[in-house]
Amino acid sequence: MSFQPYRSPSTGCPVRAVLFDTFGTVVDWRTGVAREVAAFATAQGVALDAYAFADRWRALYQPAMEAIRSGQRSFTKLDTLHRENLDEALRHHGIKPERVSRQTLAELNKSWHRLPPWPDSVAGLATIRRHYIVGPLSNGNTSLLLDMARNAGLPWDVIIGSDMTRTYKPLPQAYLRTAEFLDLHPGEVMLAAAHNNDLHAAREVGLATAFVARPTEHGPGQVKDLAPEGDWDLAASSVTELADLLGA
Incomplete structure (x- = not known):
């Protein structure tokens, strides 16, 4: 049949x-991002609540897309939005992104791929x-x-x-x-x-x-x-x- x-x-x-x-x-996403944020914090020698960082990074997701949905910004792919939001999340947690190598930040941004x-x-x-x-x-x-x-x-x-x-x-x-x-x-x-x-x-x-x-x-x-x-x-x-x- x-x-x-x-x-x-x-x-x-x-x-x-x-x-x-x-x-x-x-x-x-929360467990996956927090796991990689924890490894990043250890490598950088900084104290960081990895789950709080993951939550903050994720909280910037909808506002970033809303700028595109509303027509304030032309279409921009999510990888780029995540990378921009990463800098903001780092600053929120007292870390200056300009003091971290671009390669390290690019790799951390790829946590959303894994x-x-x-x-x-x-x-x-x-x-x-x-x-x-x-x-x-x-x-x-x-x-x-x-x-x-x-x-x-x-x-x-x-x-x-x-x-x-x-x-x-x-x-x-x-x-x-x-x-x-x-x-x-x-x-x-x-x-x-x-x-x-x-x-x-x-x-x-x-x-x-x-x-x-x-x-x-x-x-x-x-x-x-x-x-x-x-x-x-x-x-x-x-x-x-x-x-x-x-x-x-």
Whole structure:
């Protein structure tokens, strides 16, 4: 008997591609960045709370993209934004970036390319991939996502970075252009994400949606995105559970 793909109640379409938010949903950015920040601090001989530094660096992510989304700045890839934000995070923690070699800072910036997957991510993606197209729908640029996939063993079928769509989520074109690149109707694409605002934006432009819980993405004191906050098509506690719900 041939496989019958999951049909989204919200779009009425059979799902052909399951695309994933990446930072926080597929990979554990906080642990990965903190690990490399700790090694940097040791090498530099400075005292630093690595997790606080990772949180500060990440907190600059949305404001940097908002300048582009609002039209105040032309499109700039995420690697460049991360590098600019690194200088600000260093200053916030009392470290003058001009006293650190450019090569050292460039290597630390690549920590976002080497993030570890959550324990269920690789197996879950591999299972879903048996019957669906899988790939990231991320604000990461293509080279970042490619390095991440190779380092973490993420079995993507396709990588369409934000430098290809030339925009950042949650603007509509971030979702719609990705579907267009795949020659799919938006309703045939499902976004899987740990962030309710991302899912809301995807739903607004006609994508199917799946919530994947990551209650420790921001550490043990996380207070947001602990549960689905919308009538998303599916809700799962892991990527492996999502695979089961999709019938993969």
